[in-house]
Amino acid sequence: MPQTLFEKIWSRHVIVEREDGTCLLSIDRHLCHEGSFHAFDKLERENRVIRRPDLTIGIADHYVSTKAPELGNEEHELRIPIEKLTANTKKAGIQLYGIGTPEQGIVHVTGPEQGLTLPGIILVCGDSHTATHGALGCLAFGIGASEVAHVLATQTLWQEKPKTMRINIDGELAAGVVAKDIILHLISVIGANGATGYMIEYAGSTVENLSVEGRMTMCNMSIEAGGRAGMIAPDEKTFNYLKDRKHSPKNENWDLAVTDWKTLFSDANAVFDKEVNIKASDIAPSLTWGNSPEEALPVTGKIPDPKNESDVSRREALEFTLQYMGLNPGTSLKDIEVDRVFIGSCTNSRIEDLRAAAAIARGRTTQVPAIVVPGSAMIKKQAEDEGLAKIFVDAGFDWRATGCSMCVGMNGDLTPPGERCASTSNRNFKGRQGPGSRTHLMSPAMAAAAAIMGRITDIRELEPVDL
Amino acid sequence: MEAFKKLDSTAASLQVANIDTDQIIPARFLKTPRSTNHGEFLFHDIRRNSSGELDPNFILNTPENKQTQILVADTNFGCGSSRESAVYALFDAGIRCVIAPSFGDIFYNNSIKNGLLPIELDRNEIEDIWQILKTANNTRIEVDLKNQTIHLPNGKNINFQIDPFRKQTLIEGLDDIDLTLKYRQLIEDHETSNAVERPWIATIS
Numbered sequence: 001m002p003q004t005l006f007e008k009i010w011s012r013h014v015i016v017e018r019e020d021g022t023c024l025l026s027i028d029r030h031l032c033h034e035g036s037f038h039a040f041d042k043l044e045r046e047n048r049v050i051r052r053p054d055l056t057i058g059i060a061d062h063y064v065s066t067k068a069p070e071l072g073n074e075e076h077e078l079r080i081p082i083e084k085l086t087a088n089t090k091k092a093g094i095q096l097y098g099i100g101t102p103e104q105g106i107v108h109v110t111g112p113e114q115g116l117t118l119p120g121i122i123l124v125c126g127d128s129h130t131a132t133h134g135a136l137g138c139l140a141f142g143i144g145a146s147e148v149a150h151v152l153a154t155q156t157l158w159q160e161k162p163k164t165m166r167i168n169i170d171g172e173l174a175a176g177v178v179a180k181d182i183i184l185h186l187i188s189v190i191g192a193n194g195a196t197g198y199m200i201e202y203a204g205s206t207v208e209n210l211s212v213e214g215r216m217t218m219c220n221m222s223i224e225a226g227g228r229a230g231m232i233a234p235d236e237k238t239f240n241y242l243k244d245r246k247h248s249p250k251n252e253n254w255d256l257a258v259t260d261w262k263t264l265f266s267d268a269n270a271v272f273d274k275e276v277n278i279k280a281s282d283i284a285p286s287l288t289w290g291n292s293p294e295e296a297l298p299v300t301g302k303i304p305d306p307k308n309e310s311d312v313s314r315r316e317a318l319e320f321t322l323q324y325m326g327l328n329p330g331t332s333l334k335d336i337e338v339d340r341v342f343i344g345s346c347t348n349s350r351i352e353d354l355r356a357a358a359a360i361a362r363g364r365t366t367q368v369p370a371i372v373v374p375g376s377a378m379i380k381k382q383a384e385d386e387g388l389a390k391i392f393v394d395a396g397f398d399w400r401a402t403g404c405s406m407c408v409g410m411n412g413d414l415t416p417p418g419e420r421c422a423s424t425s426n427r428n429f430k431g432r433q434g435p436g437s438r439t440h441l442m443s444p445a446m447a448a449a450a451a452i453m454g455r456i457t458d459i460r461e462l463e464p465v466d467l
Numbered sequence: 468m469e470a471f472k473k474l475d476s477t478a479a480s481l482q483v484a485n486i487d488t489d490q491i492i493p494a495r496f497l498k499t500p501r502s503t504n505h506g507e508f509l510f511h512d513i514r515r516n517s518s519g520e521l522d523p524n525f526i527l528n529t530p531e532n533k534q535t536q537i538l539v540a541d542t543n544f545g546c547g548s549s550r551e552s553a554v555y556a557l558f559d560a561g562i563r564c565v566i567a568p569s570f571g572d573i574f575y576n577n578s579i580k581n582g583l584l585p586i587e588l589d590r591n592e593i594e595d596i597w598q599i600l601k602t603a604n605n606t607r608i609e610v611d612l613k614n615q616t617i618h619l620p621n622g623k624n625i626n627f628q629i630d631p632f633r634k635q636t637l638i639e640g641l642d643d644i645d646l647t648l649k650y651r652q653l654i655e656d657h658e659t660s661n662a663v664e665r666p667w668i669a670t671i672s
Contacts (some may be wrong), residue, residue, distance in 0.1 A: 026654070144577035146581070147645065148642060153644045156650075292487075408548075431489060431493055
């Protein structure tokens with residue numbers, strides 16, 4: 001019987017299947033960050049042993065200062081979760097990529113970069129953006145603290161089998177349109193709960209033509225459509241990406257692995273519970289205007305008018321959103337001025353993202369405070385070696401050390417109340433970047449353009465600079 | 468984990484879609500250990516006005532909802548971040564059941580693990596409940612997990628679905644780690660055969 005990519009991976013990991021279809025799955029890789037202290041505390045309270053510490057890697061990212069990374073954080077209170085991660089991993093015998101290590105970075109950037117993420121595996125992490133890793137053809141999903149504790153104690157998880165959804169995106173992307181625009185467009189089409197209960201597979205020529213990093217940007221935001229996992233069949237690009245990474249298979253294991261990975265695709269007649277088709281030509285450079293990732297429009301769009309909403313509760317919700325965001329109905333998105341810019345996060349902080357932003361920043365000057373936070377220490381170094389860091393600094397951007405930073409604001413990098421931030425991150429929720437913050441999600445090039453112009457800008461209209 | 472008992476409580480309507488876990492508990496409270504009461508963090512920023520005082524119009528700030536155990540919410544409740552502290556905040560504030568048309572998947576699982584019952588109903592049924600809560604003399608709802616029934620103040624009953632294993636977990640207050648460890652031999656056998664078939668996965672090289 002033809003199988004989907006997901007079914008092939010799922011069936012390899014089933015240890016026990018209950019009558020109701022819920023399965024006990026083996027977990028190949030577990031990544032944990034500072035937030036894991038709840039799980040370690042629970043295990044401690046219950047006097048439990050960590051079963052396979054060798055299959056977990058700890059990485060500090062959420063609370064790490066981007067200004068004083070060598071201290072962990074300059075604020076004592078924010079150092080505590082980092083210190084807990086260090087102590088918990090040390091006690092358990094778990095390898096830690098902590099403060100100051102060359103491997104440190106945002107967990108969803110570091111995993112693939114270090115070859116911890118491999119096709120065909122199940123990878124989990126106590127973070128909803130774990131779907132990112134699915135870009136390499138594995139099943140990766142976020143879990144809560146109780147499930148993190150369960151993984152640490154058993155190296156397994158009980159999971160109900162999700163439904164499957166294939167999202168086919170075909171055709172050539174227009175100039176200026178990148179992976180971030182695809183995923184923002186997609187979420188605006190299927191909705192913030194369009195994929196709830198589903199495992200997404202992204203397929204089609206547009207996806208095949210994306211780089212591995214672009215695929216990560218797409219899979220990363222699967223959760224913003226409600227999908228716990230998003231995946232893409234591995235191909236030659238995936239294998240080339242993984243070759244010679246620190247933890248990638250080596251020598252004869254590499255050959256064995258690639259032979260196996262080539263069997264990981266959805267069979268021709270495999271059946272999905274749902275299929276969605278998207279035309280690449282329908283996608284423009286896009287951004288969000290509201291407080292849900294589904295509230296996205298092409299940059300040429302206008303703020304919607306609550307008067308046109310017939311459903312009373314939706315109209316009230318829209319009015320509330322516009323009030324929170326400080327926006328008026330009918331305003332052109334391009335007329336919206338921004339107060340600051342954040343380029344970073346597990347969605348868009350990889351080297352290609354930084355190159356795209358630097359290409360806009362080059363020879364220009366920022367109008368508003370803007371920070372660039374690379375996704376890992378390795379990317380930071382590479383960007384410095386390539387001269388990207390200098391371009392940013394010369395243009396007035398603040399070049400920072402790695403971490404989750406202003407995507408979630410836990411390390412102290414916040415957007416002040418009432419300020420509007422053009423951000424390459426993944427969530428525009430109320431207060432996400434700090435209490436009262438107003439977030440507009442967009443691609444790295446669009447965010448860089450917003451920093452240069454001081455307002456939302458269509459990168460296609462940006463005049464070239466004479467250098 | 469605390470076993471789930473039959474509820475007979477006032478219910479509060481929260482008629483806003485896409486209430487994400489950042490709104491349920493803002494990120495700055497996530498470094499708080501579980502031993503601290505998380506109830507005061509619940510909806511921290513959206514239940515307060517700009518000067519930081521409790522907004523008397525927010526549904527959980529009204530006198531009749533001080534002790535409420537049931538929240539009747541809108542679509543996609545608990546979407547976003549996987550933070551289990553969102554469930555800690557609801558639980559510590561006394562909420563034992565959230566009824567909504569749909570939930571964030573991770574939030575749904577986290578709820579079950581902490582003795583909080585998430586009930587999914589069709590949105591038109593939710594709208595009926597909101598209407599009843601608005602017009603009835605009292606807003607008491609009974610939630611009977613054993614019989615999978617909600618008794619509304621107007622005498623109407625609604626049945627709900629829940630996976631039998633999750634139901635058992637809630638009713639008995641089970642911790643699934645103990646259950647899983649009964650399969651230790653099968654887990655080890657699986658790892659052994661996996662190491663032969665796919666040696667590159669068996670360890671982190």
